[in-house]
Amino acid sequence: MKTVRILIALCVLCALASCSLKQGWDLAGKWQKIEGAETVEFTAKGTVILVSGETSVTAPYTVLDAKHLQLNLGGLGTVVVGAEVAGDTLTLTDAKGQAVKYKKAEKAK
Secondary structure: OHHHHHHHHHHHHHHHHHHHHOOOOOOOEEEEEOOOOOEEEEOOOOEEEEEEOOEEEEEEEEEEEOOEEEEEOHHHOEEEEEEEEEOOEEEEEOOOOOEEEEEEEEEOO
């Protein structure tokens, strides 16, 4: 009986932990930089596509918590950025505190 209680307690703790790690915003889709031509597209499968002019970079991303993303840039290493979605506006903030704002251009496919 004691083992059953421990298993139930572990299940409840795991369920609570998984709920607290989910972000409360919809990141998937294409975003257009408000002051510029740059776009960033987040797929539901964990890939981000950054396009600036003729340059395009594709990298996997991970949601670390409700306010941070980690981008894996291969040989360049990983980058953690702040992320906040308010309505149809996405704000990405780098480690130096510089923020870039994007407007939702299209929803995820």
